[in-house]
Structures are given as C-alpha cells and as structure tokens.
Amino acid sequence: MKSGQVSDFTEDTITLRKREIKVRTGFLPHHALLFYAENPRIYSIVWKEDGDQPTQEEIFEALAKTAHVRETLVPSIRSNGGLIEPIMVRxxxxxxxxxxxxxxxxLAQKDANAWELIRVRILPDTISDSEVFSLLGEFHIVGKKDWSPFEQAGYLYRRFKTHGIDEKQLQREVGLTTAKIRHLIHxxxxxxxxxxxxxxxxxxxxELLKGRRFxxxxxxxxxxxxxxxxxxxxxxxxxxxxxxxxxxKIVKIGGNTLKKFMNDKLSFHDAVHEAHHRGAGNYYIKKxxxxxxxxxEDNLDEELARVSGEERSNLSYLIQRIAARVNQIAKKINGNSH
Structure with a gap:
C-alpha cells in the first residue's frame, strides 16, 4: 500500500487458549513499530552474554544480515507488493x-514512500506476556514449525523458567511429549x-545430553x-x-583409552581410532x-505362518525384498574379500 493510503482497520478475532481475542487488521507506518527483543529468533542471535537487552538498531542489523531476510523475504515481499500475512503487534x-x-x-531504504506502510494485526493491550508466548508457540512449534531446535528450546525454557508453565501445560500447548520438552529445556x-x-x-x-550413553x-x-x-x-x-x-566408542571401550583421552594424552580423533582398533562400537555387526x-527367536516360524490376508501379503513382500538386499550385500562383501 502506498503512502497516504491508510485504510480503516477491520475487526476480527483469533482463538487462543479456548477464548476469542479481538484483533484489528490494517496498515501502520513501519518506522512506528519496535522489534520484540524476547522473540526466540532475536533472542538466539542478538542477546549479549551479559544479559543486556539489545538495541533496536542491533536487532535490525542482525536480522537484515540473515539469508532468510535478504534472499527470501525481501524478494517475496517486493514481488507481492506487500505482506500476504500481516505482522502481529501489541x-x-x-x-x-x-x-x-x-x-x-x-525495501524502504531503496524507496521510502512505496514501503512506508506495513500490514499489521493489532492485539489488545491487555493480552499478557504469558499469552504472547503461548501464541508464538502456536505459530512456530505447533503451526509452521519454522524455529530451529535452539529457538524452540529457548521458547520452552523461558515459558518454564520465567512464566512458570509446567511441563504438562507445555505439552498441551505445543504437542511435544514431556520427555522431549524436558530434554530441550535441559x-x-x-x-x-x-x-x-x-x-x-x-x-x-x-547428542551429548541425549540418553544415558555417557x-x-x-x-x-x-x-x-x-x-x-x-x-x-x-x-x-x-x-x-x-x-x-x-x-x-571411546566411552564404551573405556579403560586406558578413556583415561588417556580424559588426561589429554590422546586427541579426540586419536582416541576414536584407538577405540575402533580395540573393537569398540562395530555398528554394522551389532545391527x-x-x-x-x-x-x-523360538516359534517365530509358526507365528509368521499364522498371519493371513493383507498382512501376509505385506509380510511376504518385505521378506522377499530383504532377502534380495542381503544377497546383494553378500556378493559385494564376498567379492571384496578376495
């Protein structure tokens, strides 16, 4: 929409936590808007280690350098003449x-008049920070799922630590298991x-914190x-x-290999090589x-023989494919051994 073409706002609603929230959709000057420093994507790329909140200029500079903004969003918005989906504002x-x-x-740096007004959906001032985070989860974890795992985890971490939302409530909000939520937060x-x-x-x-391997x-x-x-x-x-x-492999072989690794007598790669040489973690043989x-297994033949109908046909197909693949692998291994 061109400068001076501000439209009347239209009223609509969005559903959040089983209640209807009134919103207004229209156009606002983009320079009147602020970036949300607590947004997980911004938080992950801009926030300083000392915890100081980044400035608006720092946020813009960081986002403007990303490939997603420069190579995807800018051409798409320019081609469409504006936003298809309005940004959400409170x-x-x-x-x-x-x-x-x-x-x-x-885009406005090249043509300020053409890109002065941006399409927005305005939330009521009364919507809480907790509801805001819940809304973001709906968009980016339940919905289009475009946050990276680090960003998803940051969102869940702040919901859990800052807003006091327990794991079961988070499970209902984002559809992940409590074990997965616990792992991401950890x-x-x-x-x-x-x-x-x-x-x-x-x-x-x-990988380091997954399961009990270490x-x-x-x-x-x-x-x-x-x-x-x-x-x-x-x-x-x-x-x-x-x-x-x-x-x-290093942990499984243990003993002197693990000891030398932990005491800086072996580099990581040398320790892996030594563990492998000592027979640790032969993945293919184990599988x-x-x-x-x-x-x-006892009685497997009898149990499979009792299968009937479509399941029997699927079973027969799989067994034939497995047998053919095993024969292919056997020929290659036997051929390479001569």
Missing amino acids: KNVVLEGNSRLAAYRL VYDFMLNANDRNPERWSYYD NQARDLYTNFDHKITEMIQSEEIERAVDIRDGLP LKDIKSFLA
Whole structure:
C-alpha cells in the first residue's frame, strides 16, 4: 500500500487458549513499530552474554544480515507488493513477524514512500506476556514449525523458567511429549551455562545430553561434560555426528583409552581410532546381530505362518525384498574379500 493510503482497520478475532481475542487488521507506518527483543529468533542471535537487552538498531542489523531476510523475504515481499500475512503487534511491538519487518525496512531504504506502510494485526493491550508466548508457540512449534531446535528450546525454557508453565501445560500447548520438552529445556540450560548461544552448535549438545550413553564416563570423570564442551567450542570435535558416533566408542571401550583421552594424552580423533582398533562400537555387526537374534527367536516360524490376508501379503513382500538386499550385500562383501 502506498503512502497516504491508510485504510480503516477491520475487526476480527483469533482463538487462543479456548477464548476469542479481538484483533484489528490494517496498515501502520513501519518506522512506528519496535522489534520484540524476547522473540526466540532475536533472542538466539542478538542477546549479549551479559544479559543486556539489545538495541533496536542491533536487532535490525542482525536480522537484515540473515539469508532468510535478504534472499527470501525481501524478494517475496517486493514481488507481492506487500505482506500476504500481516505482522502481529501489541503496543507497537512486533510480537510475530520481526523478520518481515526487517525485510520491509530494507525495501524502504531503496524507496521510502512505496514501503512506508506495513500490514499489521493489532492485539489488545491487555493480552499478557504469558499469552504472547503461548501464541508464538502456536505459530512456530505447533503451526509452521519454522524455529530451529535452539529457538524452540529457548521458547520452552523461558515459558518454564520465567512464566512458570509446567511441563504438562507445555505439552498441551505445543504437542511435544514431556520427555522431549524436558530434554530441550535441559540442553538449552546447559548451553547457557556453557556460555554458548550459537544455534549452529545445538546438535552437538543435543547428542551429548541425549540418553544415558555417557553416564559411565560421567561417573568416572566429573569433568567429562566440561571437557567435551571445550572440544566443541574449540572445534576439536568438528561435527555433531562425531559425538553421536565417535564419542560412544571411546566411552564404551573405556579403560586406558578413556583415561588417556580424559588426561589429554590422546586427541579426540586419536582416541576414536584407538577405540575402533580395540573393537569398540562395530555398528554394522551389532545391527546384523540384532536381526539375526530376532530371526532366531523360538516359534517365530509358526507365528509368521499364522498371519493371513493383507498382512501376509505385506509380510511376504518385505521378506522377499530383504532377502534380495542381503544377497546383494553378500556378493559385494564376498567379492571384496578376495
């Protein structure tokens, strides 16, 4: 919409926590709006380690540099001549749509008149911070799910820590299991304590804290997590997959290999190599042994023979495909062994 074409606002409602909330939709000058510093995406990329709230200029500069804003939103908004989906505002603060506001301001730098007014949906001033976070969860975790795991975890962390929303209520809000919610909050809290707010390193810590694979090492070495954290941040551990696949081998083989690793006598990669040489974590053999054990179960033949109808047809198809694939693998392995 061009400058001077401010339309009358139309009234509508949105449903939140089983109640209808009145909203107004129309156009406002974008320069009158503020970025929402507590938005999980902004929080993850702009907030300083000392906890000071970033300035509006810092938020804009950070968002404007992202590929999503420059390479996706700016061309899309320019092509459409405006926003398809209005940004959501409370008391002139953009609760949902901060990246779109940044894209609009980039466009306005080239043509201020053409991009002066931005389409908004205004929430009532009375809507609470708790309701705001619930609304954001509906948009980005339940709905389009465009937040990264780090951003999702940050949202859940602040809902849990700041707003006092327990895990069962969060489960009802976002549709994740309580175990998953607990894990996300735990990993996010771990990263904060490690002074690491890099969203790209989320998967490293996610693997480190997943399940009980490393409890044995933690029992033996109280500094285990601290050591791995230092290796992540120094990039000695280069990929999250190294924690998923390599670190369990070191812990499983234990003994002198784990001791030398923890005492800095072996690098991460050397420790993985030594553990592998000592026979730890042969993934393929373990998987095949699991299959072999299943096929060797008592009465399996009789139980499968009693299957009938469509299930029998599906079973027959799967067995034929598995048999064919096993033959292919056997030929390659036997061929390479000569």
